[in-house]
Amino acid sequence: MERDELGMADEPWRIRRIKRRWDEEDRMRDELERQAQLDFLEKEANELFAPVESYLANLDKVLHAANAYIEINPEWEHLGERKLRRTAKVIFQKTAGHLRLDLTIDGVTIFYRNVPYRFTRAIEALIPVITSDVEQFVTAQHQEAPSHLAATEELI
Numbered sequence: 214m215e216r217d218e219l220g221m222a223d224e225p226w227r228i229r230r231i232k233r234r235w236d237e238e239d240r241m242r243d244e245l246e247r248q249a250q251l252d253f254l255e256k257e258a259n260e261l262f263a264p265v266e267s268y269l270a271n272l273d274k275v276l277h278a279a280n281a282y283i284e285i286n287p288e289w290e291h292l293g294e295r296k297l298r299r300t301a302k303v304i305f306q307k308t309a310g311h312l313r314l315d316l317t318i319d320g321v322t323i324f325y326r327n328v329p330y331r332f333t334r335a336i337e338a339l340i341p342v343i344t345s346d347v348e349q350f351v352t353a354q355h356q357e358a359p360s361h362l363a364a365t366e367e368l369i
Contacts, residue, residue: 255289258297258318261336265316265323268340269301272347279351280306295320303347305354312350314343 266285273283283303290298296319303312317324322331323339330339 251291254291254295254297258289258299261318261321261323262299262316264336265339265343268343269314272344276303276347276351279355281351281354282306292317303350305351308354308357310350310354310357312346314346 269283269285276282281303283301285301286299288299290300292298296317298315298317300316301314303314305311315325322329323336324330325339325342328342330336
């Protein structure tokens, strides 16, 4: 009888150990599922963002002639649910001024300045808006650049 009593006294410890192992397995499974969902969202966002990123890369080439360039952050910022944000900066070299471009993706919609642009046609509408913002920024930066820099530029 002692053996049965000893075995029964050992049972709660075994149960706790099994429960801890199951809890850890559940946590690991939940984390893997969460990471898989994030990876899937980023993959979808990359596909939707690709034309904008390509446009920004081309715009960067043009901006070099105006002493400006674009830095595109390659990382997605997760904002919750299905929202992701990606940023880019237009940087004017002479003044070190910058224009931040925040692009938020929610499902199949890109938000820029809180205006939604859905699917390909809307993205085509987004590009002139970004272009206008960048043109205004570069023009303003050229006007703010110190006059001695402009004089130096003329000598070169």
